[in-house]
Amino acid sequence: MQLRGKVALVTGAAQGLGRGFTEAMLHRGAKVALLDIKVLEGRKTTKELASKYGPDKVLFLPCDVTDKGQMKSAFQQASSHFGQLDIVVNNAGVTEQENWDMVLDINLRSVIHGTLLGLDHMGTDKGGGGGLIINIASMAGLIAMFIGPVYTATKHGVVGLSRSFGTPFHFDRSGVRVCAICPTMTDTAIQPPRVAATPEEQLKADAHWAYTDSQGGLLQVSEVVDGFLQLVEDDSKNGAVMRITKQKGVDYQPYGGGGQGVPYATRKTRSKL
Numbered sequence: 428m429q430l431r432g433k434v435a436l437v438t439g440a441a442q443g444l445g446r447g448f449t450e451a452m453l454h455r456g457a458k459v460a461l462l463d464i465k466v467l468e469g470r471k472t473t474k475e476l477a478s479k480y481g482p483d484k485v486l487f488l489p490c491d492v493t494d495k496g497q498m499k500s501a502f503q504q505a506s507s508h509f510g511q512l513d514i515v516v517n518n519a520g521v522t523e524q525e526n527w528d529m530v531l532d533i534n535l536r537s538v539i540h541g542t543l544l545g546l547d548h549m550g551t552d553k554g555g556g557g558g559l560i561i562n563i564a565s566m567a568g569l570i571a572m573f574i575g576p577v578y579t580a581t582k583h584g585v586v587g588l589s590r591s592f593g594t595p596f597h598f599d600r601s602g603v604r605v606c607a608i609c610p611t612m613t614d615t616a617i618q619p620p621r622v623a624a625t626p627e628e629q630l631k632a633d634a635h636w637a638y639t640d641s642q643g644g645l646l647q648v649s650e651v652v653d654g655f656l657q658l659v660e661d662d663s664k665n666g667a668v669m670r671i672t673k674q675k676g677v678d679y680q681p682y683g684g685g686g687q688g689v690p691y692a693t694r695k696t697r698s699k700l
């Protein structure tokens with residue numbers, strides 16, 4: 428998909444990777460609705476981007492992605508403000524924490540909801556023009572992050588969700604590509620400090636940084652954004668799971684069945700047999 432003239436919605440866009448994806452799309456001529464629970468940061472980011480790309484190109488919508496009403500309303504406001512919706516990036520996320528219900532709600536349930544809302548707004552079967560949904564998973568969606576079992580579970584869930592909605596069964600109806608991106612450790616505020624407050628936290632921080640350093644250190648946001656743009660522009664990728672690592676750069680997780688999971692003959696593909 429070429430970005431010029433397109434409209435995107437990005438969750439967790441106030442900072443970090445979400446801000447990076449937003450700015451890259453604006454730079455290529457898209458308009459973007461920025462959603463975030465952090466209202467001050469969200470407004471500040473939007474103001475900065477408005478002064479660089481034009482106030483008509485951005486819209487900030489305060490939104491807690493775990494609140495179904497707020498999410499539904501934000502999607503409606505983004506679509507009606509810009510007159511269309513072409514790309515949804517389910518990016519908002521948090522790292523492992525004691526309140527594991529919250530990790531599940533933000534990292535998985537809201538991504539499921541954001542994907543369903545994206546299909547409702549963009550699906551050709553729902554009166555939309557088709558489009559693209561990119562779900563931000565993590566390498567922890569493909570391998571076990573031993574200091575983050577719940578985080579790992581949510582990111583594996585995001586990968587599975589994206590692969591399933593990325594099968595021809597769904598694409599034939601909706602015209603919406605659904606893909607996931609799995610970056611390894613990236614230099615954003617989600618990263619824990621090297622020096623922690625308690626011995627237990629220090630044990631985790633030491634394990635985390637030993638692993639990260641052994642993998643060549645942190646990715647920069649720009650490296651993940653480069654992969655993101657590649658996925659946006661490559662219309663052949665549906666149900667694809669992009670990996671981004673310091674050692675191998677951008678590549679795709681290999682799966683049997685050409686990345687489409689269990690072979691499935693849809694009405695359209697059957698009629699061509």
Ligand SMILES: NC(=O)c1ccc[n+]([C@@H]2O[C@H](COP(=O)([O-])OP(=O)(O)OC[C@H]3O[C@@H](n4cnc5c(N)ncnc54)[C@H](O)[C@@H]3O)[C@@H](O)[C@H]2O)c1
Pocket residue numbers: 438439440441442443444445462463464465490491492493518519520521522533563564565566609610611612613614615616617618
């Ligand atoms: N940084 C990494 O190492 C890394 C690696 C792989 C994947 N990821 C994933 O990338 C995504 C972005 O993370 P980041 O590294 O930019 O972190 P970040 O903390 O810099 O940004 C996350 C953003 O999500 C927002 N957010 C959190 N909870 C929210 C909620 N309930 N509703 C709305 N917005 C909410 C935050 O306010 C923040 O702006 C996350 O899904 C994360 O799991 C990060």
Ligand SMILES: CCCCC/C=C\C=C\[C@H](O)C/C=C\C/C=C\CCCC(=O)O
Pocket residue numbers: 522523564565566567570571572573574575610611612613617618619631632634635638
């Ligand atoms: C002390 C808490 C650390 C929390 C880490 C913060 C964010 C990480 C986000 C990334 O999405 C993780 C990406 C890849 C991790 C994959 C495997 C790591 C294995 C080693 C480990 O458990 O740290």
